[in-house]
Amino acid sequence: MxxxxxxxxxxxxxxxxxxxxxxxxxxxxxxxxxxxxxxxxxxxxxxxxxxxxxxxxxxxxxxxxxxxxxxxxxxxxxxxxxxxxxxxxxxxxxxxxxxxxLPAEHDPDPADDVAGRLDDERSMGTVLAAVRRLPRAEREAVALCLWSGVGYPEAAAALGITEVAVRSRVSRARARLSTLLGATLTEEQR
Missing domain, CATH: 1.10.1740.10 (RNA polymerase sigma factor, region 2, helix turn helix motif)
Incomplete structure (x- = not known):
């Protein structure tokens, strides 16, 4: 060239x-x-x-x-x-x-998080409506023992009642909620 x-x-x-x-x-x-x-x-x-x-x-x-x-x-x-x-x-x-x-973790899709939150809110709204129909004593037992994971002895001390009374309230609340919600609550839902 x-x-x-x-x-x-x-x-x-x-x-x-x-x-x-x-x-x-x-x-x-x-x-x-x-x-x-x-x-x-x-x-x-x-x-x-x-x-x-x-x-x-x-x-x-x-x-x-x-x-x-x-x-x-x-x-x-x-x-x-x-x-x-x-x-x-x-x-x-x-x-x-x-x-x-690096760990194989990845950022979750925000849309999945939003959809999950909406489903959770919808489900929780249904459960709350049923719990509101319970007597006050049973609502307190559900809130302490089932939702917050407080043990029966600690709940009894906090409510000023016996442990047997707390167990009884939780048992009655489960039975009523099962009827109100149309299904038995599993351990994961508690």
Whole structure:
């Protein structure tokens, strides 16, 4: 391929002096080749774009210290692209390893949470309506023993009655709730 205009060596000498236009010309001349090389190294067009950008950023940063051994900058740019691809691969490997060490938990879908809350509210409304129909003494026993998990001896002390009376109130409340709700409450529902 016949090259018109300044050689890469001439452009690189101007780039080393800080000539941004000369660097733009080198970019225009070689970015496609660097991009294709990067794609062949990583197999991803978007990662190839990142590697191409990193390659030319490294070239700009090293403009004052790198001397081209040939009349073309392309071989050096391809080596830099290879180094950038390896750096990208190592970073991705470390990220995958880090993610592999994280617990497999994921954030629940907020819609599931909202739907669950609505179902819970609906169910609780039905249960509360039934509990409100119980005598006050039985409501207190249900609230302490079934809902809050207070033991029978502690509930008896809190209510100022015997443990047998608390057990009796809970038993009567379960029987009435079963009738009112149309089903026997399981341990999980208590």
């Amino acid at each position: 016949t090259q018109t205009g300044p050689t890469d060596q001439d452009l690189w000498t101007a780039v080393a002096a800080g000539d941004e236009a000369a660097f733009g010309t080198l970019f225009d001349r070689h970015s496609r080749a660097v991009y294709n090389h990067a794609f062949r190294l990583c197999g991803s067009w978007s990662v190839a774009e990142d590697i191409t950008q990193a390659t030319f950023l490294a070239a700009w940063r090293k403009r004052g210290t790198v001397q081209l051994a040939l009349d073309t900058a392309l071989p050096w740019l391809l080596v830099v692209a290879g180094n950038c691809a390896r750096t990208e691969w190592r970073s991705a490997r470390r990220l995958r390893a880090l993610l592999g060490r």
